[in-house]
Structures are given as structure tokens and as C-alpha cells.
Amino acid sequence: MxxxxxxxxxxxxxxxxxxxxxxxxxxxxxxxxxxxxxxxxxxxxxxxxxxxxxxxxxxxxxxxxxxxxxxxxxxxxxxxxxxFLAPSGAARWQAMQWLHWQIGGLGPMLGQLGFFSKQDDAFALERFVTEGGRLLTVLDTQLSKSEYVAGDDYTIADIACYTWVMAASERLQEPLADALGKPNLQRWLALVGARPxxxxxxxxxxxx
Missing domain, CATH: 3.40.30.10 (Glutaredoxin)
Structure with a gap:
């Protein structure tokens, strides 16, 4: 268990x-x-x-x-x-690199943006809005090349990214509207979000 x-x-x-x-x-x-x-x-x-x-x-x-x-x-x-993770080969490492990208970049930056969006610190807010938007654009660009984050198959990289992008969609829609509205990102959110x-x-x- x-x-x-x-x-x-x-x-x-x-x-x-x-x-x-x-x-x-x-x-x-x-x-x-x-x-x-x-x-x-x-x-x-x-x-x-x-x-x-x-x-x-x-x-x-x-x-x-x-x-x-x-x-x-x-x-x-x-x-x-x-x-949800290939046992070896290129497919495994494609998924692993995007999993670690989320852990090291997307999650921490969106988390900091969530914190500073509630503070009176214009410099910090601008910093994390810019970086959060950049990371979401990186993800959208990747999703323009493949159905899922790491390729044609749904993997743990999609799970890792999805929870953070959904949190941003719910709580940070105003500062990240342009990045969150990108078409490939929206397609992927709908695709992953349809899974029971x-x-x-x-x-x-x-x-x-």
C-alpha cells in the first residue's frame, strides 16, 4: 500500500x-x-x-x-x-528533462509570483511576471512541436507541469493573461484536463 x-x-x-x-x-x-x-x-x-x-x-x-x-x-x-515514463532511451530522458524543468523553473517562479502578487513590491512582481511569462512561452513553444510536453506520449512531465499551469490559470490570470492564452498551451490544458x-x-x- x-x-x-x-x-x-x-x-x-x-x-x-x-x-x-x-x-x-x-x-x-x-x-x-x-x-x-x-x-x-x-x-x-x-x-x-x-x-x-x-x-x-x-x-x-x-x-x-x-x-x-x-x-x-x-x-x-x-x-x-x-x-508514464519510458524505462530507457531518448523518450525517458525527454520526459525527465521536462520534469526537472518544471521542478527547477516553472514551479518555483509561479510560486514566487503568487506570493509577490499579494505584496507591495513592484520590482519583485515585475521580475516574476516576466519570468513566469517566459517559462509559459517556453512550454507553449514545446507544445507546438508535440502533443504532450515530452513528445507524443503522456508522461509524468505532463502531470508535473499541469498542476502548476492550472494554479496559474486560477490565481494569476491577470498578470499572465498573454502567456496563459497561448493556443498550444490551451490545447494541452484541455487535453490533459479531460483525463478522469x-x-x-x-x-x-x-x-x-
Whole structure:
């Protein structure tokens, strides 16, 4: 059984979407980051960087395995179940480069823009609007060449990028309107967003 410790953020939704795509049993344990639950000692044993998501795989080879960082989790699950990431060759590394592009660029820049859009700091806001728009344009250009982010197949790179682009579409529409409205990006959002597992993952909320 996979136990997923997560919350309703773009990074937190990535493994939910993949687990739903895989159709494997899992338990989602909410970690309310607004109330500081990510700093509790039991969670820090799983994620010493006090960030969600984290997983525990009780059936891993060699015994129970805990992992933190969304990119590592997506890669592990895709490899474990043999889906949404090629096992070797160029297709694997095309997906991996775009996964790491999201982790190192798209997510952090859109996250900072989300923060500074609520602050009175015109310089920082302009900086992150410019960079966020640039990254979305890079993604749109890539999507003009292929159906999905890393090529003709849907992979964990699409999952990783989708949650962040959707968050920007919902919360940063005004400063990023031009970039978000690009046609290839919109085509891809509709394509990925039509998948039932993606819809379920994006709707996930803690019970209660």
C-alpha cells in the first residue's frame, strides 16, 4: 500500500494524479500546511525538508521505503508500475528533462509570483511576471512541436507541469493573461484536463 502525505497545492496534487492514473490502492493523509502540520516530528521523519508531498511504500523492494520531493515520487511510482515514463532511451530522458524543468523553473517562479502578487513590491512582481511569462512561452513553444510536453506520449512531465499551469490559470490570470492564452498551451490544458484521473486529482480535498 502507498501512503501519501499531501495537501491541496500544485506539488501536492501531482502524486494524487499519478496514483489515480495508475489505478493502484493508496491512502491520502492530509498534512495541513496552513496549520503547520509539516513541522510535526512524525512528518519530519518522512520529509526532513518539511515540505509536502511524501510517500511511504510498504511493499517496496527491500522493505518499506519513504520518499519526499514530488519529482522523486513521480519518477519512483512511474518506474515501479512501468507507466508514464519510458524505462530507457531518448523518450525517458525527454520526459525527465521536462520534469526537472518544471521542478527547477516553472514551479518555483509561479510560486514566487503568487506570493509577490499579494505584496507591495513592484520590482519583485515585475521580475516574476516576466519570468513566469517566459517559462509559459517556453512550454507553449514545446507544445507546438508535440502533443504532450515530452513528445507524443503522456508522461509524468505532463502531470508535473499541469498542476502548476492550472494554479496559474486560477490565481494569476491577470498578470499572465498573454502567456496563459497561448493556443498550444490551451490545447494541452484541455487535453490533459479531460483525463478522469487528472480531474479526480485536481478535485481532491481532505475529508471532514
Amino acid at each position: 502507498i501512503t501519501l502525505h499531501t495537501w491541496t497545492t500544485p506539488n501536492g496534487r501531482k502524486p494524487i494524479i499519478l496514483l489515480e492514473e495508475l489505478g493502484v490502492p493508496y491512502e491520502a493523509v492530509p498534512v495541513d500546511i496552513g496549520n503547520g502540520e509539516q513541522f510535526q516530528s512524525e512528518f519530519l521523519k518522512l520529509s526532513p525538508n518539511n515540505k509536502i508531498p511524501a510517500i511511504v511504500d510498504d511493499e517496496a523492494d527491500g522493505g518499506p521505503l519513504s520518499l519526499f520531493e514530488s519529482g522523486a515520487i513521480l519518477t519512483y511510482l512511474a518506474d515501479k508500475y512501468g507507466k 484521473a487528472v480531474q479526480k486529482g485536481m478535485r481532491w480535498k481532505p475529508r471532514g
